[in-house]
Amino acid sequence: MKTLFLVLLSLALCFAALAQTPNKNTEKYTVSGNIKDLSNGEGLIGATISVKGISNVGTTTNSYGFFSLTLPKGTYSLVVSYIGYLNKVITVDFSSNRIIDDIQISEDHKQLQEVVVVGNTLEEKMQSVEMSTNKLEISTIKSMPALLGEVDIVRSIQLLPGVSTVGEGATGFNVRGGGVDHNLILQDETPVYNSSHLFGFFSVFNPDAVKDVKLVKGGIPAQYGGRLASLLDVRLKEGNSKKFVGYGGIGTVSSRLTLEAPIVKDKSSFIIAGRRTYADMFLKLMPDSTINQNKLYFYDLSAKWNYDFGQKDRVYISGYFGRDVFKFSDQFGMNWGNITSTVRWNHVFSPKLFSNLTLIYSNYDYSLGVPSGAQAFDWKSNIVNYSGKADFSYFLNAKNTINFGGSIIKHHFQPGKVTPSNSGSIFSPYEVAGQNALETGIYLDNEQSLGKKLALQYGVRWSLFNYMGGRTIYDYQGVAGQRKTPINERNYEKGEVVSTYGNFEPRFSLRYTIDEGSAIKFSYNRMAQYIHLISNTTAASPLDIWQPTTNNIKPELADQIALGYFKNLKDNTYEFSAEAYYKTMTNQIDYIDGADLLLNNHLEGDLLFGQGRSYGLELYAKKNTGKLTGWVSYTLSKTERQIDGINVDYATGISNWYAAKYDRRHNLSAVLMYQPSERWTFSANFSYISGVATTFPDSRYEYEGLIIPHNSAGTRNNYRVPAYHRLDLSATLHAKTKNGKKGRGEWVFTIYNAYARRNPFSVFFRQEVQKDTPTPTTNTQAVRLSLFGSLLPSVTYNFKF
């Protein structure tokens, strides 16, 4: 605590010193405001404000569309630009500190048909300290071919450099050698625990409600913490504050409907967006009674309301509700989902000080059960979070922006509670003791520009995790690699602290401009993670367990350095980047063979701990404008793990390093979009990824007439599944434009896996089964499971009204 105070004090002093150096001779004034879309009043994130005639001076809007700019006294022409929008020049008088009226800019509808120079937005990439960051326009995501026509944010970001997945039906994504639980996924500031629907085939984000998607893989600002690998920041629309609009789509898998309208014009609006799949409705048409009683669907609904109390205050209230339901006849049922509600309050204390206060409630739960018969039971589990955070940006002067704030999260985990669901059930009630924890963090950082060439962002986050009582606590003793026995049983009262961990997380980024079109950037960050996903399935299973750090489990830490070169060519038509990174991770978690993950009060006794490392080179080239746009990305990387008790050398007893499952040596993606006319857009995705690492047997033996595979060397991940590659195509027929008015409907035709490659999801080994005989054969075989054995065509109709 003491050291923290000293660090903060010295940082503050450092900032104060910075504050005193400039403005010796001229008075400076600060003007702030919001930049919005003229047509719907949505705040624009990352719009650029530059000053005509003065290069290298300017700013960008934050996640709420707010900007603050400090200039010497005078009158200036400010150029406001945003990708896909027409530049707007406004004259602003800097003779007092003030908040100006919203600046509204309009979309450039001609942009897609001819080459236009897209303002300063891309130069911003040269100016910003930010690296290892990819922003995907929602319009781009929507133009890309999608699995069964379901536009999916998580699948789209998998085509970016440094991002991979272990398979099509696998949950989430892996960033720079991190696990799927190492990504901080925020939807309007609210963490999302389970980002998938339907066992990982689709993600929870409804693309119609999404405004902005940003993925940060390195140089993560001090404001964010709690996960090791990345930040996926998804911002939802606020709702049209000008007029009522409705739009949606009818697809092969699901249908969508979104409504937006002003409540008080230009002051208050709402958006409500919903989605539901209807595969189960077709099941009902099947004559077979064993199939038509089944249910399998998901739906999600998000709603958001905002009110603008004038220039200084704005309140947003939003809610998300999503659910997956699966029912197999009357034998088995399962459902799971997220409920979140968020209140945010933006307050502008002065043109120099912006703040946002967020309060979040989130509840992820699942239940499953057998409704009838001797094995009738009902099983429930949930994760409840209450959190609050306050973030401040202090626009000190033209050269320094100081960000500071803090957050607190109260976690409650209920891993499982089973009750018999009828009187004839053989089961007794059983409950795994819940776990409570308190996670807090405070941060301070400064974005500073030092002359025209050099800019820095440096700061520190201090995080503290308290594992709380309210249950029986154990220590575990034993050998790594085998189940450990609980010892030192003791009770902790609710509110009592069992164990405490604190971590300093320094963050540093640097940008050095070589010339107008090129820059070099460097970053270092340390991240700490206190809650961990324990999963034994590749597919997203709702039964995955989130396990807090305890007296037996230490926080995971990651240190990453990254170095990058960025170049823009031909007036920003082309951009190119090369980044190299090296990352180490400590206290990585795995579990013993045969671990009992579910309904286990002693799960901690089955866990194993170790370390990880990852390094790689990411190349990225993108064409931003013209009839043909798109990008090519290539990543060369290596990810390894070393866990005590796994991959043990029989002779020496040492646990050796091995390739992580998500170690994909070569990862190439290409996304191309071609718009030859106003009516048609064609697009294609191609990806090639080295096969996942896996363990293959080298021998077999018989036990009770059954054949068990065996790997006599005991090495983990000794083989590679064949490489994965796939091409997807899509064509979009846009509505006709009549009398200058755009029509209301568009058709999207998609072919996923266009050359019908049977990509391996997994290769497994089994004993050949002959049906209708009680005894198995002695034959064994290797089997490749492909999730998509052929090409998958789909049609979606999107409409507007």
Next chain:
Amino acid sequence: MKTSFLNFVLSILTISFLASCEDVIDIDLKQGNTLLAIDGGITTLNRPDTIKLTLTAPYFENKPAPAVIDAQVSIADNEGNKEILRQVSNGKYIVGMRGKIGNTYTLNIKYKGEEYEAITQVKRVPEIDSLVVRFEKPSNAQTEGYYVYLFVPEPAGVGDYYRFKVYKNDTLWNQPSDLSIAYDRLVDGNRIDNLQINFKPFHKKDKIKVEVLAITEDHFQFYTEMQAQINNGGLNARPPANVRTNILNKNPKGSKAVGYFGGAGISAKTVIVN
């Protein structure tokens, strides 16, 4: 119970929802070291138990495992009884002594200059009350016909582990998916009544025998790991992980062995469908 349900759900999904497919492929696998494999145990049944000794073979060698006929095998209990086992055929060694509930048994094998040892216990087992045959009308879940239900009390005290075996007309159901194990964490001290044995109907005159084997916790873990290896497939397919063994080489640097020597208290009941 739980994991198998999940597997079941995932496999249904894989089959019905997606155009997924499984192809048998050729893979060039390295050849591993040949190890001794032990398959057997000691039970309370009134019939001789066997210990079968074989060798591991290359994974795709599609023929019965090579038998070990020249090992010296002996068994001893904690009461001081000891006997040398006789090899009868194809690596099968006959155990003369009967398992006694609560006793500990040590198996000793000398083979090719190595000495292996395995220890197990014979656990208490509840008597099966009855097997009941019922004729069920067709429903969403199953077709019309005869179904057999097991009635057995589970003794009080957590820590009982079971393996179930079903014999139809004296033949053990022994496909990989027939391997059925359970433990008493959720059913401790309860009556296990109306537990359905078959999901495809039996026919008149079928002779159905059910055996309940009370096994050790470690043997249960062995079966759990084995179950994961032999029932692979679908979205939930796992890469092979070695299944545990309780056979230890007395020389820790010596050649390993695989398989299991397990003790079991067994209770059985037979019913004829009519």
